[in-house]
Amino acid sequence: MKSRLNLKSFNYDKFIREYAMLLIFIVIVIFFGLMNPKFLSWMNISNIIVQNSYILVVAVGISFVMMSGSLDLSVGQQISVIGVLTAVMMTVYEMPVWLAMAIGILAGIAMGFFNGGVAVRLKIEPLVVTIATSIVFKGVSNIISGGMSYNNFPASFRYITTGKILGLPVDVWIAIVSVLIASIIYNFTYFGRYIKAMGGNIEATRLAGVNVNALRIATFCISGFFVAIASFIYISKLATMNSSYGPGIEMTAMTAAILGGISFNSGEGKMWGLVVGVFTLAIIENGMQLAEWNQYIQYVVKGLILILAIGFDIHQRSQRAKKLS
Amino acid sequence: MSEKVLSLKNIKKEYPGVVALKDVSLDIYAGEVHALLGENGAGKSTLIKIIAGAIQPSAGSIVFSDGVVHQSMTPQKAKEYGVEVIYQEFNLVGCLSVAENICFGEKHGKFVNRRYMKKVAREAFDLFGVDIDPSAAVYELPASKQQIVEISKAIFRNVKILIMDEPSAALSVAEVEKMFQVIRKLKERGVAIIYITHRMDELFEISDKVTVMRDGEYITTVQTKETNRQELVNYMVGRELKETFPVRPQPSDEVVLKVKDLSGNGFRDISFELRKGEILGVAGLVGAGRTEMARAIYGADKKHAGRVYVNGRLANTSSPAKSIRNGIGMIPEDRKQHGCLLTRSILTNISLSSLKQISKLGFINKKKERELAQAYKDELMIKAPNLEQLVGNLSGGNQQKVVIAKTLAANCNVIIFDEPTRGIDVGAKQEIYKLMAKIVSEGNAILMITSEMEELIGMSDRILVLHEGKSQGILEKHEFSQSRILEMASGISIEKQGA
Numbered sequence: 001m002k003s004r005l006n007l008k009s010f011n012y013d014k015f016i017r018e019y020a021m022l023l024i025f026i027v028i029v030i031f032f033g034l035m036n037p038k039f040l041s042w043m044n045i046s047n048i049i050v051q052n053s054y055i056l057v058v059a060v061g062i063s064f065v066m067m068s069g070s071l072d073l074s075v076g077q078q079i080s081v082i083g084v085l086t087a088v089m090m091t092v093y094e095m096p097v098w099l100a101m102a103i104g105i106l107a108g109i110a111m112g113f114f115n116g117g118v119a120v121r122l123k124i125e126p127l128v129v130t131i132a133t134s135i136v137f138k139g140v141s142n143i144i145s146g147g148m149s150y151n152n153f154p155a156s157f158r159y160i161t162t163g164k165i166l167g168l169p170v171d172v173w174i175a176i177v178s179v180l181i182a183s184i185i186y187n188f189t190y191f192g193r194y195i196k197a198m199g200g201n202i203e204a205t206r207l208a209g210v211n212v213n214a215l216r217i218a219t220f221c222i223s224g225f226f227v228a229i230a231s232f233i234y235i236s237k238l239a240t241m242n243s244s245y246g247p248g249i250e251m252t253a254m255t256a257a258i259l260g261g262i263s264f265n266s267g268e269g270k271m272w273g274l275v276v277g278v279f280t281l282a283i284i285e286n287g288m289q290l291a292e293w294n295q296y297i298q299y300v301v302k303g304l305i306l307i308l309a310i311g312f313d314i315h316q317r318s319q320r321a322k323k324l325s
Numbered sequence: 326m327s328e329k330v331l332s333l334k335n336i337k338k339e340y341p342g343v344v345a346l347k348d349v350s351l352d353i354y355a356g357e358v359h360a361l362l363g364e365n366g367a368g369k370s371t372l373i374k375i376i377a378g379a380i381q382p383s384a385g386s387i388v389f390s391d392g393v394v395h396q397s398m399t400p401q402k403a404k405e406y407g408v409e410v411i412y413q414e415f416n417l418v419g420c421l422s423v424a425e426n427i428c429f430g431e432k433h434g435k436f437v438n439r440r441y442m443k444k445v446a447r448e449a450f451d452l453f454g455v456d457i458d459p460s461a462a463v464y465e466l467p468a469s470k471q472q473i474v475e476i477s478k479a480i481f482r483n484v485k486i487l488i489m490d491e492p493s494a495a496l497s498v499a500e501v502e503k504m505f506q507v508i509r510k511l512k513e514r515g516v517a518i519i520y521i522t523h524r525m526d527e528l529f530e531i532s533d534k535v536t537v538m539r540d541g542e543y544i545t546t547v548q549t550k551e552t553n554r555q556e557l558v559n560y561m562v563g564r565e566l567k568e569t570f571p572v573r574p575q576p577s578d579e580v581v582l583k584v585k586d587l588s589g590n591g592f593r594d595i596s597f598e599l600r601k602g603e604i605l606g607v608a609g610l611v612g613a614g615r616t617e618m619a620r621a622i623y624g625a626d627k628k629h630a631g632r633v634y635v636n637g638r639l640a641n642t643s644s645p646a647k648s649i650r651n652g653i654g655m656i657p658e659d660r661k662q663h664g665c666l667l668t669r670s671i672l673t674n675i676s677l678s679s680l681k682q683i684s685k686l687g688f689i690n691k692k693k694e695r696e697l698a699q700a701y702k703d704e705l706m707i708k709a710p711n712l713e714q715l716v717g718n719l720s721g722g723n724q725q726k727v728v729i730a731k732t733l734a735a736n737c738n739v740i741i742f743d744e745p746t747r748g749i750d751v752g753a754k755q756e757i758y759k760l761m762a763k764i765v766s767e768g769n770a771i772l773m774i775t776s777e778m779e780e781l782i783g784m785s786d787r788i789l790v791l792h793e794g795k796s797q798g799i800l801e802k803h804e805f806s807q808s809r810i811l812e813m814a815s816g817i818s819i820e821k822q823g824a
Contacts, residue, residue: 189687190680197677200666207625207663208677208731209649266668320668 020312021261021273025280032287039290050161052282053175054233058253059260059278060178060271061226064219066257066264067186069199070119070126072220073250075227077137078111080246082231084141087150087241090157097157105228111137112224116217126216134247141243151240160236171233178226183271195219199267255302256281258309266317281305327354328390330517331376331486336385338371338541345371346382349543351536353486358508358518360532360549364561364811365611365776368541369521373488376519377410378403390485407485411475413494419464426463427478449477453507469500476507487511488519493527494612505531523610525554525815537561554817562778562807569755570783571762576603580637581770582653582739584622587631591617592794595631599739599770604761605799606785607774610814614794615774616658619741622772623655624648635739649678654737656728658744658774660721664728667717671709672698674716674727678735701730705760722753729760738769745773746780758784778807792816 033040058075065072082104089100115133119126155162163170186192197205198212206212234249235241260277262269284305288298331353338346346368353359361369374380376387378398387395389406398408417426424442427449446459450473457470466474472492479487493501508518508531522528528535529549537544537560544560582599592614599605609615620626622633624644633642635651642648645655657663665674675698676683683693698712705726709719716727725745732740745761746754761784765771775781781788782805790797790813797813 188689188691190684190689191687193673193677193680193689197666197669197673200668201662204663204666205677207623207645207655207657209646209735210677211644211646268668 021259021276021280025276028280028283032283035287036290039287044286048279048282048286049172050169052278053171054230054237055249055253055256056175056275056278057178057226057230057233058249059257059274060182061223061230062253063182063257063262063269063274064195064222066262067199067267067269068195068216068219069202069265069267071254071264072115072130072223073127074115074130074134074137075223075250075253076247077134077141078108078224078227079231079234079249080141080243081111081137081144082108082228083235083241083246084145084150084243086232087153087235088144090153091150097154101232104231105225108224108228109221112220112222113217116220120213120216145243147243149240149242153236153239158236158239160233174229174233178229179271179275186271196267252281255306255309258306258313263313263317327356330355330390332388334386334388336372336375337383338375338380339383344541346541351543353517353519355515355517356512357534358512358520358532360528360535361519361521361538362523362528362535362557362561363538364778367538369538370490373410373490373519373521376403376488377408404482407483408488409479409482409484410488411472411479411490411492413491415471415475417463417471417474420462422460422462423457423474424459426474427481429478445481446477449480453510468495469503472496472504473507484516486517486519490521492520493522493524501527523815525557525817558808558811562811571759573762573766574602576786577601581635583634585632585634587618587621588629589617589621589626592791595796597789597799599772601768601770602765603786604765604771604773604784606781606788607772607791608781608788608810608814609791612793613791613814615791616743619655619743619772619774623653623741625655649735649737652736652738653741654732654735655741656732656743656745658747660724660728665716665724667715669716670713671702671707671716671727672712675701675730675734678731697734701734705730706756720753722749722756725749725757740764740769741772743774744776746777781810790814
């Protein structure tokens with residue numbers, strides 16, 4: 001019965017809307033594969049996956065803020081703060097790795113709480129708050145680091161990116177688990193349902209009896225948590241950390257999320273889309289590197305991709321709004 | 326006599342399924358204040374929008390002083406004929422200066438000529454004998470002065486027909502007096518003024534003629550001097566009640582909701598009791614504070630003072646979440662923006678307010694959710710092939726049922742309906758009425774705000790009448806009459822007592 005109905009209501013528009021990104025992804029893979037045979041080598045593919053595990057984790061975190069109808073531009077600076085904090089704890093204060101990481105996670109949640117709390121309390125658009133707090137976090141990061149670089153991390157910390165479980169690097173496992181946890185929250189919990197409802201129509205959600213202020217703060221805290229996890233992968237991979245590392249990642253993660261159909265304006269999106277988005281962007285980047293394009297041209301391309309992704313998202317929504325009204 | 330500046334002939338305006346104006350003819354003369362009177366939804370706003378060219382009539386003609394017959398207007402053409410409209414919400418740019426606002430959109434030379442603009446502003450203010458600094462920013466001015474800036478803007482554009490839509494709504498008594506002086510000056514200059522209001526006392530003070538409209542129909546035009554309040558009220562309400570309403574048993578005496586001395590933005594000192602099984606209607610004209618009151622009770626907006634008791638106990642209803650916990654639900658006026666999530670399924674919408682109850686450890690029991698939604702879809706007869714249907718694709722009536730289902734699913738036993746049948750077609754209206762009757766017959770209670778007189782009288786057990794944010798009293802069923810309600814809503818009874 002159900003499948004028959006679905007078959008009947010199959011429409012081309014909807015299919016394109018849902019799977020457009022997947023199609024583009026496949027086209028891009030074929031394109032770069034033909035351009036450069038090295039591209040489809042197992043080496044290169046596993047490289048792409050490993051290099052982007054932390055981006056995926058950041059994107060998962062940022063998706064919570066986006067699904068609730070906002071953006072967090074301070075994520076890059078949050079990584080900078082968490083990175084140097086954890087590094088200093090491990091190397092200067094020689095704390096156990098678990099304690100340094102616990103402090104890093106707390107710092108991530110605290111920064112999220114600050115972002116969300118200020119937005120709710122002072123009734124400022126959250127996006128604007130995060131522009132301001134990214135300056136604050138930049139200062140905090142430099143205060144902690146004292147302008148120094150830190151390295152010689154304990155081996156147990158480096159295990160995050162050097163170790164393997166069942167043949168897969170630990171950080172890839174972390175990314176997979178992050179995506180799974182987020183999927184479960186969005187699809188099976190009332191909390192996830194609330195977040196998506198809020199992103200769709202915050203006033204209607206509030207009037208339906210949902211505490212949207214608490215939810216706003218919670219989404220930023222969750223984002224902070226995942227950003228902290230991503231920071232560990234990031235600095236473990238770099239094997240060194242200073243305050244200048246981090247900024248810029250927020251744009252990559254956000255572009256990937258938008259490419260993957262996570263809308264910051266309608267509470268819609270799926271986690272598999274997010275994964276496709278992250279790797280589409282990663283492949284484009286990788287393809288450009290293999291083609292030995294100038295780094296600055298790569299920036300231009302990435303910026304244009306962001307514009308296209310947002311434009312596509314807005315176009316789709318306005319189309320749908322037209323249909324519904 | 327004076328020159329005829331505008332003549333509307335047999336104007337008709339139809340929307341799909343609704344006739345907003347049927348066969349309205351009207352003559353407007355220079356130097357005259359012509360009042361338009363009518364209840365909410367009488368068609369006054371539609372008529373002025375047609376004159377201003379904002380919407381096009383379905384039939385009829387518009388003739389200005391040059392005798393050319395127009396089938397429709399455009400905003401530009403209307404402006405060329407000297408039509409200017411001052412809406413309730415002023416059309417000013419707050420951060421620009423008074424002078425800049427007056428000359429907005431007009432070019433004088435290639436560059437911004439501040440001295441010229443100030444001169445224009447001063448001339449206008451001298452005319453009215455008011456003192457406003459032309460370089461002050463508009464947002465710094467009180468409402469009355471902003472209105473004078475609006476009028477000055479119209480004069481600068483060489484206004485011939487000035488339409489004022491509820492111009493006194495935002496003004497204090499003293500300010501209204503000042504505005505009347507300005508209007509009298511405009512009359513002397515030969516400007517025709519169409520004055521829309523529901524305030525009777527103003528109308529007798531300022532207008533020369535009154536045209537009464539009702540349900541989109543032209544009723545009559547009378548000379549203000551030759552009429553009185555009672556006659557006008559009779560013209561406004563002379564409507565037969567056609568709809569049938571479900572018959573319900575008497576409500577019990579058990580009070581389920583008690584509101585005591587409630588004040589908030591737009592209303593103050595409101596007290597009433599709502600009983601089990603009762604529908605308490607709330608009547609009032611635009612700006613009476615009905616929706617504001619409802620939203621404050623529900624916690625959607627702040628209360629300034631007052632208390633809400635549920636089943637005899639003081640209840641915290643400072644947010645919608647807390648109100649729902651106390652069993653108070655609300656069906657908002659703006660269904661599409663506030664009532665439902667248009668881009669989500671029926672399932673998601675119905676369960677939204679009750680998700681926590683059907684969840685364990687944060688996980689939604691999807692089977693229960695589906696059963697709950699299906700049960701309400703069946704009970705309320707929501708017409709859709711399945712629960713996955715997007716609410717935005719449903720008709721107005723079915724959307725409203727989804728919002729009601731959401732509130733019922735959250736176990737609310739006091740439900741505030743704000744305009745329960747707005748934008749819903751006739752057949753579906755009956756279904757909503759039956760549904761409301763069923764809800765109260767099951768031991769719940771309804772507070773119903775409505776601008777539709779038939780609905781108000783047909784559905785209510787008692788009626789609370791508000792006028793400019795204050796309670797005018799509660800009418801018992803045997804006291805219901807259109808003219809009585811309208812008199813109270815217009816504040817007439819109060820004035821009589823005061824005199």
